[in-house]
Amino acid sequence: MLLTYEADLNRCEENGWSPLLAASNFNHKALVEYLCDHSDALVNIFNKEGETPLYIACENDNVDLVKILLKHGAAINNGDENGFTPFHFSCSECNSNMVELFIQENATVYLADRSGRTPLYIACQSRSKDVVEILMEHGGEVNKAAQIDSDEGWTPLHVSSASGSTDIAELLLQKKQKCSR
Template identity: 25%
Template sequence: MDAEQFFKPEMVTVLQHIQQGHEKEARAALTDGQDLNIHGDEDITPLLWLILQQDKAAVALALKLGADANFKRANGDNAITAVAGNEDTDWLKMLLEAGGDPNSVDRNKEPALFQAVGEGNKEAVEILLDHDADVNAVDGPGSNALQYAAAINDFEMVYFLLQHGADFTHRNDTGADLAWNIHKKLSRGLVSSSSDNYEWLMKSKQFIEQKGVSFPPLSPKEVRAIWAKEGKPGY
């Protein structure tokens, strides 16, 4: 994926200097009017292009020269959301240490934390939380990362997030909370009792029961009826 496919010749030259480690030449070009925070063809940014080249030294230099880890593509994605679930967490650390927002949200209104959770990447989750990511940030439908992990059937991650303070009482826009998700999985036999995942599900259930949650929980339908009676907007 050549830079010429996406950027004007002047920016291609800047990127070449950066990849070759020529900081002085790259800085001179930037002083002369070039900008690392632009959109090239197909909405790619110079920083994202360098990340796609898997060139850590070049990315580090670009950040030093002013590339903004929070600079968004037109669709809303940025470099943080692009690497948050990456198995190689050096990328995430590099961007966060350069001022990247740990609460970045992608085009689907999903926080970066969801990308790490979706990949089952506990190290990336830890890194985001250590950089003050909100463990209870929500996506478009109002689910937090804990509910997302339960929805994708990763109860090891659910338990992990519970240990890191995730709010198990939170309800999404449908009225569902973690207890309902666990109840649904168990009552419908959606998790094999012989699997490791079942053990994590039961640990998660026990954890919230010890915190005062009762089973069976209210259904989302029952919760929505309560919200409607209380006059909650939209219900």
């Protein structure tokens, strides 16, 4: 029906919300799929808050929408004005299922936001041992991430130590020792 009446499927309202952003926000899986399949829907469009449909699907913890958007070319490493990506968001929310999905879809595991915070740093900040373990399991580049300092000069080890996350600090130290042998 939308196409019959030649509706502009990419028209944004004053805050930058397109129909695809709105459908993603309200978890309308069938409509997101329809918009992606039947139009040149701008899958990587940003609203004024810097959110993409993929970012919104992550905020809503909607794995099905994330998969649909990725299938249609959503840019997994696009961040907001602070460089904060959907992958960073998933790490901050301790969402191990979403983190694993993004890793399978080739998210850049060591990509820092504009403050220098990597996914590993953010997972340590969020005290998410599960996410820290997942990130550390995925190759040597994660070890490199532990060496990238934030603007404050803190590493993931600093953050986990300051928050009293002994188990995470031990994980980081064990990994560092294995790599230095």
